[in-house]
Amino acid sequence: MMDRPSDSVRDFGRDLGPATSGSAGALGVAPESSMLWSCRPWLWLPPAWAHALAPSLLPLAALLAPDADDLRWREFSWRGMKFRNPLGTAGGLDKDAESLDEWAALGAGFLEIGTITPKAQGPNPGRIVDRDVRAGALWNRMGFPSQGLRVARANLQDWSAAAGGPGERLTPVFVNAGKNRDTSLDQAAADYALVIRELDDLADAFTINISSPNTQGLRDLFQPERLRDFLSPLREATRRPLLLKLSPDLDAESLASAIDSLLSVGLDGVVATNTTLARPPQVNFPPEGGLSGAPLATLSLHMLDEVLRLLGRGREGRLVVSAGGVMNTDDVLQRLDRGADLVQVYSTLVLNGPWLFSQAARRLRPLP
Numbered sequence: 087m088m089d090r091p092s093d094s095v096r097d098f099g100r101d102l103g104p105a106t107s108g109s110a111g112a113l114g115v116a117p118e119s120s121m122l123w124s125c126r127p128w129l130w131l132p133p134a135w136a137h138a139l140a141p142s143l144l145p146l147a148a149l150l151a152p153d154a155d156d157l158r159w160r161e162f163s164w165r166g167m168k169f170r171n172p173l174g175t176a177g178g179l180d181k182d183a184e185s186l187d188e189w190a191a192l193g194a195g196f197l198e199i200g201t202i203t204p205k206a207q208g209p210n211p212g213r214i215v216d217r218d219v220r221a222g223a224l225w226n227r228m229g230f231p232s233q234g235l236r237v238a239r240a241n242l243q244d245w246s247a248a249a250g251g252p253g254e255r256l257t258p259v260f261v262n263a264g265k266n267r268d269t270s271l272d273q274a275a276a277d278y279a280l281v282i283r284e285l286d287d288l289a290d291a292f293t294i295n296i297s298s299p300n301t302q303g304l305r306d307l308f309q310p311e312r313l314r315d316f317l318s319p320l321r322e323a324t325r326r327p328l329l330l331k332l333s334p335d336l337d338a339e340s341l342a343s344a345i346d347s348l349l350s351v352g353l354d355g356v357v358a359t360n361t362t363l364a365r366p367p368q369v370n371f372p373p374e375g376g377l378s379g380a381p382l383a384t385l386s387l388h389m390l391d392e393v394l395r396l397l398g399r400g401r402e403g404r405l406v407v408s409a410g411g412v413m414n415t416d417d418v419l420q421r422l423d424r425g426a427d428l429v430q431v432y433s434t435l436v437l438n439g440p441w442l443f444s445q446a447a448r449r450l451r452p453l454p
């Protein structure tokens with residue numbers, strides 16, 4: 087049973103202004119306002135280097151994070167999970183569950199790991215990531231680089247030993263499942279089901295990712311005649327909440343049919359959205375690959391509205407997660423006001439640093 091948002095979301099008030107007190111490293115001291123961080127030194131590096139180095143810089147950023155208690159705002163509970171706030175990390179940021187401690191310390195209300203594929207695989211060949219700082223945009227064509235199920239399981243197990251298992255942790259973990267590049271679409275469900283079954287005892291919820299534009303043919307699984315058959319065995323593989331991650335490039339008919347399938351198979355919610363193949367005029371990236379960040383916001387907002395409308399009474403008990411173009415606290419509030427239960431971010435963390443969680447808390451946490 088879902089705790090209805092009106093019952094379970096404790097809205098502690100809005101725009102309370104910056105904190106005026108706090109302990110060292112707490113919300114009274116904004117690490118991002120220090121000279122070094124405000125220059126965003128990681129942007130001096132080529133995008134691929136910055137991407138590769140980020141995990142080793144995270145522990146340093148996490149040292150400057152606020153006290154855990156200062157990161158509570160709009161607490162929310164759903165299906166036994168307790169969220170200290172509704173702002174989490176999006177799929178792809180921590181593909182192998184290597185930085186769970188750091189993102190939790192930085193203030194994420196929940197974490198999505200993966201996309202995890204059954205077998206380890208490398209990224210697509212050639213350039214896989216780029217950015218346009220002025221447009222607030224990222225471009226990637228990674229193609230699910232993953233150390234595979236075994237490594238993800240070991241990392242998640244280690245973390246759970248300290249942080250607690252599903253339902254016990256301060257920061258719920260969603261596992262984003264995918265298929266290996268060399269698995270055919272006809273066999274795809276077996277890959278997803280394997281990831282789900284093998285991580286079932288460690289995950290709070292699962293996200294099914296068939297919306298990446300970077301694995302050839304993957305989005306064909308949204309075809310109405312395929313989707314229900316593809317989703318049914320995944321529903322049978324777990325009793326945990328199961329979410330479908332949507333593409334912002336679905337046309338109206340395919341979106342309606344995806345929501346229809348999701349409801350009929352008994353999935354528990356959606357993540358809207360993944361990256362887009364669209365190229366708004368303000369960016370100049372290659373035609374293949376996924377665009378994310380600020381230029382995705384309009385599409386992603388439109389998808390959120392449409393998903394809520396199409397769910398209709400099926401919204402009851404289901405979770406709606408909004409992702410795509412959320413760049414600052416105002417954007418987070420806009421998504422929550424429009425009806426999302428939870429919000430996820432990726433691009434802003436890369437472009438502006440990992441401080442959005444503490445910035446949001448500084449503005450929105452309850453008065454002491």
Ligand SMILES: Cc1cc2nc3c(=O)[nH]c(=O)nc-3n(C[C@H](O)[C@H](O)[C@H](O)COP(=O)(O)O)c2cc1C
Pocket residue numbers: 176177178179181200201215224225226228230262295298331359360361378379380382409410411412430431432433434
């Ligand atoms: C470099 C990069 C890698 C990504 N990898 C994944 C992934 O493995 N799985 C997934 O579901 N989404 C992935 N995404 C999509 C994000 O989870 C998110 O849906 C998208 O970037 C929109 O959010 P944003 O505008 O806040 O970045 C990736 C995005 C980027 C920028």
